[in-house]
Amino acid sequence: MTPLQLVFLLTAALTLVAAFRVVTTRNLVHAALWLVVTLFGVAVLFVLLNAPFLAVVQVVVYIGAIAVLFIFAIMLTRREMRDQGAQLNKGWWAAALVSLLTFGGLFWLTRSWDGFTRTAAPLPTGQDTLSALGKALVSPDAFVLPFEIASVLLLAALVGAVYVAYREK
Amino acid sequence: MTFWNDPIHFIAEWLRGLFIGWGMSGDVANVLIALIGAVVLASVAMVLDILLVWVERKVVARFQDRLGPNRLGPFGLFQPFADILKLIIKENITPAGADKVPYNIAPILAMTAVLLLWAVLPLAPTIFGVDLNVGALYLIAAGALGTLAIILAGWSSNNKFALIGAFRAVAMMVSYEIPMVVTLLIPTILAGTMSLNGMVKAQDVWFVVLSPLAVIIFLISAVAELGRAPFDLNEAESELVAGYHVEYSGMKFGLFYAAELLHAFTFGGFMAVLFFGGWRGPWAEQYPLLGLLYFFVKAMIGYWVFMWIRYTMPRIRIDHMLAFNWKFLTPLAFVLLMVTALVDKALAGAETWVYALGMFLANVVVAWVTVEILRAYSRRRRLEEEAPAKQVIRTGVEGQAAHH
Numbered sequence: 001m002t003p004l005q006l007v008f009l010l011t012a013a014l015t016l017v018a019a020f021r022v023v024t025t026r027n028l029v030h031a032a033l034w035l036v037v038t039l040f041g042v043a044v045l046f047v048l049l050n051a052p053f054l055a056v057v058q059v060v061v062y063i064g065a066i067a068v069l070f071i072f073a074i075m076l077t078r079r080e081m082r083d084q085g086a087q088l089n090k091g092w093w094a095a096a097l098v099s100l101l102t103f104g105g106l107f108w109l110t111r112s113w114d115g116f117t118r119t120a121a122p123l124p125t126g127q128d129t130l131s132a133l134g135k136a137l138v139s140p141d142a143f144v145l146p147f148e149i150a151s152v153l154l155l156a157a158l159v160g161a162v163y164v165a166y167r168e169k
Numbered sequence: 170m171t172f173w174n175d176p177i178h179f180i181a182e183w184l185r186g187l188f189i190g191w192g193m194s195g196d197v198a199n200v201l202i203a204l205i206g207a208v209v210l211a212s213v214a215m216v217l218d219i220l221l222v223w224v225e226r227k228v229v230a231r232f233q234d235r236l237g238p239n240r241l242g243p244f245g246l247f248q249p250f251a252d253i254l255k256l257i258i259k260e261n262i263t264p265a266g267a268d269k270v271p272y273n274i275a276p277i278l279a280m281t282a283v284l285l286l287w288a289v290l291p292l293a294p295t296i297f298g299v300d301l302n303v304g305a306l307y308l309i310a311a312g313a314l315g316t317l318a319i320i321l322a323g324w325s326s327n328n329k330f331a332l333i334g335a336f337r338a339v340a341m342m343v344s345y346e347i348p349m350v351v352t353l354l355i356p357t358i359l360a361g362t363m364s365l366n367g368m369v370k371a372q373d374v375w376f377v378v379l380s381p382l383a384v385i386i387f388l389i390s391a392v393a394e395l396g397r398a399p400f401d402l403n404e405a406e407s408e409l410v411a412g413y414h415v416e417y418s419g420m421k422f423g424l425f426y427a428a429e430l431l432h433a434f435t436f437g438g439f440m441a442v443l444f445f446g447g448w449r450g451p452w453a454e455q456y457p458l459l460g461l462l463y464f465f466v467k468a469m470i471g472y473w474v475f476m477w478i479r480y481t482m483p484r485i486r487i488d489h490m491l492a493f494n495w496k497f498l499t500p501l502a503f504v505l506l507m508v509t510a511l512v513d514k515a516l517a518g519a520e521t522w523v524y525a526l527g528m529f530l531a532n533v534v535v536a537w538v539t540v541e542i543l544r545a546y547s548r549r550r551r552l553e554e555e556a557p558a559k560q561v562i563r564t565g566v567e568g569q570a571a572h573h
Contacts, residue, residue, distance in 0.1 A: 003200040029324060033271065036317065056306045064313025065343070071320055072339060075332070130302050130363065 008048055015041030024087070032071045039063050050123055053130050175295045176457065181206070207288075210298050214287045214431060221430040222249040224469075225476065232480040259419035267416070268325035275322035276417065276424035282315035283432045290438050291366040293448045293460035304365035305353040308439065309346060312394055315432070316342045319396075319403065319413050322425070326416035334412025337487060338396055338403035344494045345393035345400075348386050351502035355383040355509050356443045359528075369447035373521060377444040379528040380509060382536055384444045386502050391436045392478055393494070395429070399482035400490060437471025438464065445471075501539055508535055 018037035025031045039062040046055035110116075123129075136142040181202050188198035223238065223246060230237025238245030263272060288298035289307050301307055316339055323335020357363050359379055360371035368376075377384050393400040404412030414425045441447055445467050448460030485493075512531045516524045 003196055029268075029271075033321075052301055053303050053306070056301075056303045056310045059310035060306065060313055064310065064316065064346070068313070068316055068320065068339060068343065071324075072336075075324060075336075128302065 004048065008045070011041050011044045011048070015045070026087070028074045029071060032067060032074060035070065036063055036067045039067060051129070053133060177206075177296050206298070210287055211284045214284055214435075215427075217434070218427045218431045219249045219253070221434055221472075222252060222427070224472075225430055228473065228476050229480050232476070253423070256420045256423040261419045261421060262416070264327055264416045266327040268327070271321045271325035272416075273421070275318050275325060276414075276421045276428075278314060278318035278321065279428040280424050280431075282311050282318055283428045283435055285311040285314065286432075286435045286439075289365055290435065291369055291442060291447055292464050293457040294366075294454060295457045296461060297366055300364050300366045302362070302364045302367075305357055305363045305368075305443075308353065309350055312342070312346065312349075315394075315428075322417070323413040326413075328416050330409045330411075331413050331415050334403045334405075334409045334415070338413060340487070341393055341396070341400060341402065341490065344491060345390045345498075348494065348498045348502040349390040349394060351499070351506050352383045352387040352390065353443070354506055355380050358506075358509055358513050365442050365447075369442055369449060372446045372449060374525045375444065375446045379525055380444075380505070380532055381529070382501075382505050382532045383509075384440070386498060386505070387440065387443065388474070388478075389498060391440070392475065393490075395433050395436060395475065397429075397433065397475060398479040399485050401479075401484055402487055402490065405484060433475045434468060434472045437473075437475060438468035440471040440474075441467035501535075505532070505535055508532075 015038055018034045018041060021034040022031050022038060025034060039058065043055045043058040043063075046052075046058055137147045138144055184202050184205070185195075185198050188201060189195065193201070226248065227237040227245070238248035241247040241251055263269065286308065289301050289304045291297040291300070319338045319342075320335050323331045323333075323338070326332075356368050356376050359376055360368040362368065362371070396403045403409075404414070409415070414422055417425060441464060446463075447467070448457075448464040450459065450463035453460035453463055508531050509528070512527055516527045519527070
């Protein structure tokens, strides 16, 4: 086993355990902290895939902004940090069935795909993936349209937030 | 390759030879060497931290017209060791109702967030942890972990002062991250890369000349990110006792304290790397150890500026702080970014001195327009302040009613 595989297995196990704890722990702040661990594990997986930009963005956006916002909201809105109610509702069997079917279906669909067993071709060394990504985002024959649409959507959300929070004097 | 022009790789190669000689495989030896490198880098930073305690205490003493520590050793140099001994033998108190695991993780995470920054800091042409091609963004990511440490400390202490301190810290760090990200893009545009070592190599003309405004914006948002005065609302002694670390004692408090000092020094280092030529100086290319010296001198000057600001400025109010960020610093940073990008494209093929002059003039124009806008704004506010008395007389009862 190479060190890389060892790191992958440890990270994957940690990510799964943390993701499981997010939904099973009763303390809401703890759940948010486990979520941070999960997101961090995903960032490590990005690093292992030779995608440092995505890894860093994962940490900046998901941990630095979203998870912090979650924790903030939980602390500000909940007086009781401990959730006393039942953790499952009546429809749990339907949810279990659907997730089992989805997982089974995906497994069945990808079972014959050779990507699982084939070793990926090594990345060409010395290639600047970051500037390639940047150019792809703004070049007309690549992703400029989705990129701009996403930007406009975010801008609309921003304007909406200002409108909701604005109070006429 | 000799020790003098590439010390780190020289030692690494020697170690690799040694390990493989012991019968290890190449992969395992590489991982082991990387681990040793990480431990050595972190240890150097921590040992430097001990010195910083002395520097901080000595400098604040001079700012306040005192002598500072001067009993233990020459110039009081051994004072930090006495401080550390005191912190270690103090009782570690865990408050009742504290959330134990986050409470204990928080100080470690605070220190880790700072040590992580050292991984990308280019100390000399060939001495750096790793040369990430997303170095500038990595800086923000590590800052996010620092924010998390403060929330954890504030929440898990089960103390309302700690929690208020944490809330304030988060409000501040999340909002000041925006001008910081935007100003980090300016050296990125100027250098054409996000790798920090690449930025240093691109600074034939220091970026402080090309973009003095960016330096000022970065300095202000860095002070806010560090939570130092005038942005020390998260630990405002007169309001919150000590803020988010009020319940910590002994070495757990010591870790927060050490992390804060090292964070300030590290940001001094980032100022040097991003705007003041990093390790560059006469003969630094040939002798990396000389580059190391230049880097530490520049970082120390940056650290001194942080201390200078901290011990001279009074604390500002939280609404002023947020208004200053959202209504002034963020728009200014965005305008500067756009102007820099446009000028960079316009002067793409120009000679170095034309390019530098153009950039500098663009900055001067932006600064001048900003000052003019501020002056017009403050004049309008002043007139409004003076106006009401006259208005009441002129509009009489109607004006009164409208006022209510």
